[in-house]
Amino acid sequence: MTKLDSKCPSGPIEDRWRQHKFGLPLVNPANRRKYRVIVVGTGLAGASAAASLGEMGYEVVNLCIQDSPRRAHSIAAQGGINAAKNYPNDGDSIYRLFYDTVKGGDFRARESNVYRLAEVANNIIDQATAQGVPFAREYGGLLANRSFGGAQVQRTFYARGQTGQQLLLGAYSALMRQVAAGSVRMLPRREMVDLAVIDGQARGVVVRNLVTGGYERYAGDAVLLCTGGYGNVFYLSTNAKASNASAAWRCHRRGAYFANPCFTQIHPTCIPVSGDYQSKLTLMSESLRNDGRVWVPKAKGEARRPAEVPEEERDYYLERRYPAFGNLVPRDVASRAAKVVCDEGYGIGGTGQAVCLDFRDAIERDGKAVIEAKYGNLFQMYEMITGEDPYRVPMKIYPAVHYTMGGLWVDYNLESTIPGLFVLGEANFSDHGANRLGASALMQGLADGYFVIPATLPSHIAGRSREPVTTDHEVFEEVEKEARERNSRILAIQGSRSAEEIHRELGLLMWDKVGMGRNAAGLEQAARDVAALRETFWNDVRVPGGNDHLNPGLEHAARLADFLELAEFMAVDALHREESCGGHFREEHQTPEGEAKRDDENFKYAAAWEFQGVGQRPMLHEEQLSFEYVEPSTRSYK
């Protein structure tokens, strides 16, 4: 087994990032324009990286699948972004943010990375404010904070329920400024279909122009993958429809190790599924749990409408089970608790797959106006989708797939196991361990893009002689040919099943067996079922239209083909990890009270897998994690 070099610095944790940066090489400002950096994706990580590198003088090529870089899915993040500014004077510090994030991740993240994240978070708030991001403010004109998902301090900055949108538009504005200045070349409606690895280094990408169907090649000195997570492997998730794993999966197939794919986050507060036509799930920000109380009826199969169930017949199960944190327990804990009560038959609504999130008491206490000011847009969104008014009746909520902590393995410099391929934001695995705390995703995407990659990129490009590569290199020829053939093959099948149908089937299977509760028999079955479904796809899918024009059905089918490989791999990882931690709950490993039982003796490592072929068991490489500052303990929110 190869030893993975995380390049994590040692020494006092508060000095590590500063010391590490000092030890990294620099690229002279006059030389930066000689290096071309390809940035894939324009979410928080991609846009902030492309803008920052463009400002520094690098030649940046930036592509995205949407029609505008402003539409990347970071835009949908509602709740907020953490930073340990300690403006509310409630005892917060960088160390406490670090501590909470390591603990929240259930001791499966690197301490060095997490500390750096907590350290640069304050700078993100300053940067975004300087760009004109309109964060919420108090009457005195200073920034407002709120507490959020599992934190006992108020450290979350927000812009109404649209924090992701405002932060992304800030990064987008910086990006468009660089596009205007000529330092960034922006290529929308382009999808990366493969990576060109030449002499062992990432030297470019092959891209499909989604409008013309044509293939384009871009060569460069480094490739930055900022392509988000793989939640859509479950078909129904809170991700945007086009969010996909293909770029990351293609890189994995080219040699980048993929770490902890089984660490998926199920968000506790989403609008439940209403029918089999459903195309996506909508998140209700977990900020709602600050004022909403979660309950189910005490009687199984309660026939009355929730609002008619009297107080003494309601079970506020989170407050009962976790008196210290109550409704604010971390996401994995809240989600699992909802699943447990629904599985036991206490769920509400037509499907029994929902619990109440009730604002009655908050409205009585604070008045409707206060609740409206805090959550007005969320309540409006809820009513629009469900046709029910949450000011009058409890919201119905249920967990849904929201975020993926797993991703391509990267070292402390965010470089993957393919030299020159860097991975930022949700696409990498590094900072959230087995569970991500609320308001930490925006923080990580922007930390990676604004502050980490500008410092660490030179570790690869400075002081190294590199043969100039052009796009007529034989590797580009080969890679493009494979990509063309893959799409032609999909179009040629002309079978009887739509990609939509196969994807739904994959989603149900993953939700059932690789979702909130997992066991060995189910995971083994899931791996077999996915393999069979993959056969169905390659023998019986029917994709209409051609390859030479805008064809969303073909785009979807090609992404599904990759999900069908990734899904099996997730089951393999989940099966190998014989413990419960964070978002990964193995039913065989629980306490008598039904809480997760972690196994630090055997699984205190990141599982980085090396691709060995489709349907072949990938090769495991363990990166052992050490905890010098935060002693691994059983997470208790009681």
Add this chain to the structure above:
Amino acid sequence: MSAQDHPETIRIKLHLWRQEGPDQPGSFQAVELPDVSTHMSFLEMLDVANGRIAAEGGEPVCFDHDCREGICGMCSLVINGQVHGPLEEITTCQLHMRHFADGAEIYVEPFRAGGFPIVRDLVVDRSGLDRIVMAGGFVSVNTGNPQDANALPIAKPKADLAMDAAACIGCGGCVAACPNASAMLFTAAKVSQLSLLPQGQPERGSRALGMVRAMDSLGFGNCTNEYECMAACPKGIDVSHIARMNREFLRASFSEPEQA
């Protein structure tokens, strides 16, 4: 009619705009759907329509969409002549079929504007909006070590007003709704947001001039106070931001460049 007494399914007849490319002629394709669940979103209904078209050997209609929760600004569509459909302050992806009557005929067209060439079917090219932003829709601050965020207090009412403007999702519905295909509301939202904030002051004049001129040069029309933009805007952006932009533009036009 309340959600409770609405039927569970309805029969509808769709007329979908089909057009192979920007220079090809287009026409409506009729598709009948006998049992549309009223809990479906409009785009889920289009997914079903596409499934039917494909099953009959046709090519599905292309339409833009992504987040399906009303924030990315990717979805568009003119539904029975109304941008983002018949309801106020929502995007097409948030429109649900419970708002349509049994037996409804529904015409679905792309956003039509000189500044938005058709790409295919219901998909249009809105890159003009990005080019307007490139002309000054930013604060020129590089990534680095700016001052502490709280060193810049901003009165809450002003910050709230800036946030009202910043809520724009860039969908281009305002352009499609305007009889002049003007991008004034889109442009004004950004000019207004940044002119209200202290961060935007140093480039206040050059921003207003640059963005308005870019808008003009990209084939978007001018404003004749129709207020159709505001009526169509899924985020309820107010036309008073246009008034503020006009003041900013005039102020900058009559100032010496170094004082703009």
